[in-house]
Amino acid sequence: MSEPGRSAIGTWSGGRFLHFGEAIDEERLVSLLRPGGGIETVLTADAYGQGDADRVLGRALEGVDRDSYSLVGAVGHDFYEGERNGPKGFPRFTDPSLRGPGEYAGYLRMATEASLERLGASFFDLLLLHNPDRTGYSSEVVWDGMEALREAGLTARIGVAPGPANGFTLDIISCLERFGERIDWAMIILNPLEPWPGELCLDAAARHDIKVLTRVVDYGGLFWGDLRPGMELAKGDHRSFRPAGWIEAGLEKLELLLPFAERAGLTPIQLACQWNLSHPAVECVAPTLIQEIGAGARPIEEKRAELAAMPAEQRLTEADSDEIRAIGDNSGCMALKGASPAFAGEEQPDSWGLSADLIETGERWGIDPDRDLVVSG
Secondary structure, three states, X not given: OOOOOOEEEEOOHXXXXXXXXXXXXXXXXXXXXXOEOOEOEEEOOOOHHHHHHHHHHHHHHOOOOHHHOEEEEEEOEOOOOOOOOHHHOOOEOOOOOOOOHHHHHHHHHHHHHHHHHHHOOOOEOEEEEEOOOHHHHHOHHHHHHHHHHHHOOOEXXXXXXXXXXXXXXXXXXXXXXXXXXXXXXXXXXXXXXEXXXXXXXXXXXHHOOOEEEEEOOOOOOHHHOOOOOOOOOOOOOHHHHOOOOHHHHHHHHHHHHHHHHHHHOOOHHHHHHHHHHOOOOEEEEEOOOOEOOOOOOXXXXXXXHHHHOOOOOXXXXXXXXXHHHHHHOOOOOOOOEEEEOOOOOOOEOOEEEOOHHHHXXXXXXXXXXXXXXXXXX
């Protein structure tokens, strides 16, 4: 059973299941996802394509030695009994309209076994709780259910994968404090142009010996080098949620980062990956591989090869990492999901108010929600 490696590819790449860039055809995606060529870790989530992403990854794994790669899955969105709520997706399995705590473990086992069946696999190397709501972060019953999957041999390791939006800072830290003896991995958003708020969780992860897998390492594709000012994105592209001018502003900062990449002999995406990996808790990077639209776009296969060629040795000094972080500092640039001092109204699946225990959690880690978790500019 294999731990995730330093670099990974997720089924959200290629635009087929999550709309980043052009949707490549299935045969091309199967080839992209097949482990090998320097990338031996593959990730999927059962909700992507309502199971179809599992099926495509299963095709990519056919004939590949099971001991040669690490298989990471994620469960948590109930597309079996739940109804899709437009762009918000399917409800979490912990939604009280679907089931009570006594049925959590049964759902998790059913969903895990179904995902493995679609993949043609007998176990995951790592299984993540996918985009949990407040209950998922805080319920011992949920984590009893996740632990039961490991005990049943359905996964070697378990973890938590917040998102898909940025935030959940105090929820993650509190979850790691409460269930850290069980949790092996956590997935967060982190890259040199988005150090905030992901970095706030890293000390807690390191303290509890929890390894971190980082996504959005490419900053919406900017670090791949083929986004240009005023460039048109594919229709319905998920990156449309970013504020107007984000490409132009990001490219200005990227220009300041290029000298670090040149001195270290790294491409921009390799710089982003190595910067993430310079954090003690970070063990794996999973940028999104995006096929941009237009005749001049780089082939997505070329991007895969570039990720696979990332040097094994760390080429950034501590001083480099600090300077890069200062250039990319995005503190207070967006409203965060999860527990927030700015939240008001009825609790949502991805947003809720601060509780007294989460405020205390922040105090233990030097995080003032009113200072560190709000929009400031």
